[in-house]
Amino acid sequence: MSVPDTYMRNGMRLFAELVVQLGTSTKTNDKLDALTRYFAMSDGADKVWVIALFSGRRPKRTVNATQLQEWCIAATGLPAWLFEESYHTVGDLAETIALLLPEPGLVDDAGEGLAWYLERLIALGKAEEGAKKDFIQDCWRRMNKEERFVFNKLITGGFRVGVSQKMIVNALAKTAGVDAAVVAHRISGDWDPVTTDFDALLKGAGGGLSRPYPFYLAYALEDSLAALGDPADWQAEWKWDGIRGEIIKREGQFFVWSRGEELMTDRLPEYQEFRDRLPDGTVLDGEIIGLTRDGGFGDGVRGGGAAAGDGDQPFLPMPFAALQTRIGRKNVTRKHLSEVPVGFIAYDLLEYEGVDWRDRPLSERRAQLQQVVAAVGHPLLPLSPVLSFGMLGRAGGGPGPVEGSGKRGDHAQEKVVCVSGGAS
Numbered sequence: 001m002s003v004p005d006t007y008m009r010n011g012m013r014l015f016a017e018l019v020v021q022l023g024t025s026t027k028t029n030d031k032l033d034a035l036t037r038y039f040a041m042s043d044g045a046d047k048v049w050v051i052a053l054f055s056g057r058r059p060k061r062t063v064n065a066t067q068l069q070e071w072c073i074a075a076t077g078l079p080a081w082l083f084e085e086s087y088h089t090v091g092d093l094a095e096t097i098a099l100l101l102p103e104p105g106l107v108d109d110a111g112e113g114l115a116w117y118l119e120r121l122i123a124l125g126k127a128e129e130g131a132k133k134d135f136i137q138d139c140w141r142r143m144n145k146e147e148r149f150v151f152n153k154l155i156t157g158g159f160r161v162g163v164s165q166k167m168i169v170n171a172l173a174k175t176a177g178v179d180a181a182v183v184a185h186r187i188s189g190d191w192d193p194v195t196t197d198f199d200a201l202l203k204g205a206g207g208g209l210s211r212p213y214p215f216y217l218a219y220a221l222e223d224s225l226a227a228l229g230d231p232a233d234w235q236a237e238w239k240w241d242g243i244r245g246e247i248i249k250r251e252g253q254f255f256v257w258s259r260g261e262e263l264m265t266d267r268l269p270e271y272q273e274f275r276d277r278l279p280d281g282t283v284l285d286g287e288i289i290g291l292t293r294d295g296g297f298g299d300g301v302r303g304g305g306a307a308a309g310d311g312d313q314p315f316l317p318m319p320f321a322a323l324q325t326r327i328g329r330k331n332v333t334r335k336h337l338s339e340v341p342v343g344f345i346a347y348d349l350l351e352y353e354g355v356d357w358r359d360r361p362l363s364e365r366r367a368q369l370q371q372v373v374a375a376v377g378h379p380l381l382p383l384s385p386v387l388s389f390g391m392l393g394r395a396g397g398g399p400g401p402v403e404g405s406g407k408r409g410d411h412a413q414e415k416v417v418c419v420s421g422g423a424s
Contacts, residue, residue, distance in 0.1 A: 011046045011113020014038065016146040018050075022161050031163060035171035044198035045115035051201070052193035053159060054168050056260070059118055061157045062125045063132055065093055068155065071133050072097045075140065094152030098145050111142055117151065119194055176202050184214040190255070190263055209250040212257040213283060213350050213358065217244070235362060236387040240345055241320045242289030243327070247271065247344060249278045250354070258288065268342055269332055270380055277376040281354030284346050284369070290318030290326065291343035291380060317345075343380035346373055 021034040039047055052058075073083050078100065090096040117139065124132050136155070140148055153159040169187070173180040186204040189211030218239065221228075228234055244259035254275035256265045265271070268288070278284075322340045329336065349369040350358055357365055366386075373383045 011043055011115070012111060012117060012143065012147050012151070014042055015046065015050065015114045016144075016150045019150050019161060020146055022163055028167070032167060032171055032174075035163070035167065036174050039171055039175040043113050043115070046113045047198045048193045048196050048201060049115050049118055051168060051172070051187055053154075054161060054163055055165050055187070056262070057193060058157060058159060059122050059154075060125065061155070062121050063136065063155050065156060067129065067132070068093065068097060068136070068152065071136055072100060074133075075137055076100050076102065092158075094149055094156055094158060097140075097152050098149040101140050101145075101148060104141060104144060115193075118154065121155065122194065172202065178202065181214060185211070188212050188214065209253050210248060210255040210257075210263070212246045212248060212255075213285075213356075215244055215246075215259040215285075217259070231388075235366070237347065237384045238387070240287040240289055240317055240384075242287040242317070242323060242345070245286060245288040245344065246350070247274060247278070247282075247284040247286070248351075249275060249280055249282050252280065254278075256288070264288070264327070267327060267329065267332065270337060270341060271344065273378055274344070274376060274381055277378065279353070279372065279375070281351060282349075282372065283351035284344070284372070285348040285350050286344045286346040286384065288323070288327075288342060288344055290320075290322040290340045291382075292316050292318050292341070341380060343382065345382055345384050347384045 015038075018034055018038045022031055025031050025034065038050070042050070069083065069087075073080055076083075078086075083096075083100065086100060087093060087096045090099065120135065124135060139151060143151060150159070166184075169180050169184045172178075172187070173183045176183070183202065186202060189208060191201065191208070225231075245264070246257045248255040248257070254265065254272070255263065256268055256271055258264050318340065323342065326332065326336060326340045326342055346369060348362075349365045349372060350356070352368055352372070357368075370383060373381055
C-alpha cells in the first residue's frame, strides 16, 4: 500500500489528518484504510492514545471553556463581543478558536506527537492558570488549523469520531497480522495509555486482572425458528431489558464491566457480596438489571434463584427506566439500594479457575455455571432460565435475536435469545 505524502508528518499532524479523513469519509472501507495507514506510520505511544481515545478512555479536562475563550481573545486581540458573535455563528468552541487564531508561521513538520501533547495536558492538571495558558497558547502557535481544531476538542472533552471500536480492532488486526477476536480481547480492560506500551498491549499485557472478554451480542433471526434445525442443538433464553455486563474475580480482585467497556464496580455496591462468594478465576457473562421481590420470572419459566436450579425465582426484573436511576449515580444511598436493587442475571461462564472456557461446549459451561450460581446462593445473582422451543409459541414468542455465546467451535452450541412481550 502506498503512503501519501500527507502521512509523512509529525504525530499531531498525522492524527489531525486522520480525524479529518474519518470525519469526511462515508465509506467503511475508506475509514478502515485510513486507520490502517495511521497505525502503520505512527509512533507507538501515539497508537496507544488513539486506541484509548477511540474506545472512550479520554483524559480528564484540565482547562475549562471559559479559560480557552479568554486565552483566544488575548491571542487574537479581538473584542469579546466579536468572539461571542463568531462563536454563535460557528456553533462549536473548538472550531471557533481554530478559525480565529492567526495563521501560524513556519510550522515544523517534525514537531511533537499526540502522546506528548496529551500527557503534558494531564501533567498540568494541578498547575497554576498561568502555566496552562502559556502551554495552550504555545501549542496553538505551533499548529495548523486542523491540528488546533482537534487539539481544542481534546482539551474541551468534546472529541467524538464516528468510528466503532470494531473498526479500530479490524485496523489493528490488519496492521499486526493478528486475529481480530484476539485483538479485541487484548485491548480491553482497565489500562493506562500513559504507562502502556503498544507492542505489550497487542501481546495481551494491558488490562491485567480486570480485562473482560469481548461481548457477543444479539443479531436478528430473519428466518423462522425451524430454520435453525434441531432444537436440541440450541438453547433458548429470554432477552432481558438491562445492560449487558461481565463480572470478573481474579486473584481476589473484583470488577464489573458493561458492554460499552465502562467499569461499573463502584456503582453497584450490592455486588460486593458476590465478591466474597464467587470462586477465584471466574468470569460471568450476564445482564445488569434492576430486580424486585414482587414475583417470579413468569408462568412456566424456571431458573436458579437464591437456591439456583430449584426452580423458585423470588425476583422480577424491573423496567429499564428504574435501572437508569441507579447507573448514573456516583454516590448510592440506602434509599437507592432499597428502591432499585440491581442484580445480575447470569447467562454464561466465560472463565473458570483462571481458564478460558469459551471454547468448551455450551452444555458444559451451563452445567458449571449452575454450580457456581448455586454456590453463591445470592438472590441478586439468578441464573437465566432456559426455555423450551415449544414454550416459545405458547408464550407468544417468535423469531428473535440470536446471541453468540462465546467463541465458535465445531463442538460449541449457540444460544437463542427470544424476545417476548412479558420478558423483554
